[in-house]
Amino acid sequence: MSGEYVKTGAQILITPGADVSAGTVVAWGTGVAVIEADSVAGRPVGAAIDGVYEFAKASATVFALGAAVGYNTSTNTAVAVSGSNLYLGRVVAAVGNPSTHVQVKINAPLPSSLS
Numbered sequence: 001m002s003g004e005y006v007k008t009g010a011q012i013l014i015t016p017g018a019d020v021s022a023g024t025v026v027a028w029g030t031g032v033a034v035i036e037a038d039s040v041a042g043r044p045v046g047a048a049i050d051g052v053y054e055f056a057k058a059s060a061t062v063f064a065l066g067a068a069v070g071y072n073t074s075t076n077t078a079v080a081v082s083g084s085n086l087y088l089g090r091v092v093a094a095v096g097n098p099s100t101h102v103q104v105k106i107n108a109p110l111p112s113s114l115s
Helices: none
Strands: 009-015 025-028 031-035 045-048 051-058 068-072 077-079 086-090 101-108
Touching: 009 025, 009 068, 031 086, 031 101, 051 068, 051 077
Parallel strands: none
Antiparallel strands: 009 045, 025 031, 031 045, 051 101, 068 077, 068 086, 086 101
16 A cells, blocks of 8 residues: 555644643653643543744743753743753744743754754
């Protein structure tokens, strides 16, 4: 059988184990998925695995254009990439202090120096 087009692949269905709110970031393989609508445990919900999203960050945190970004699930903020955080993606617009948000292309390839 040859490959047949199914969809763009920017969204998947996830069945959460607990209630989730739109915008919740969840682990998806080595990257993340962003829940697209409120859902209750056990009910499938759409989750984005591609696109540019805006995430909260500490105001003093600086991100350069193209920088790799992690996600701290305890504080629900974009942070520097480290072993204890989810890999979020790459910065699409540089931000500095005192901004409180950063725009990230989720699941953009991890720089080879960090993989």
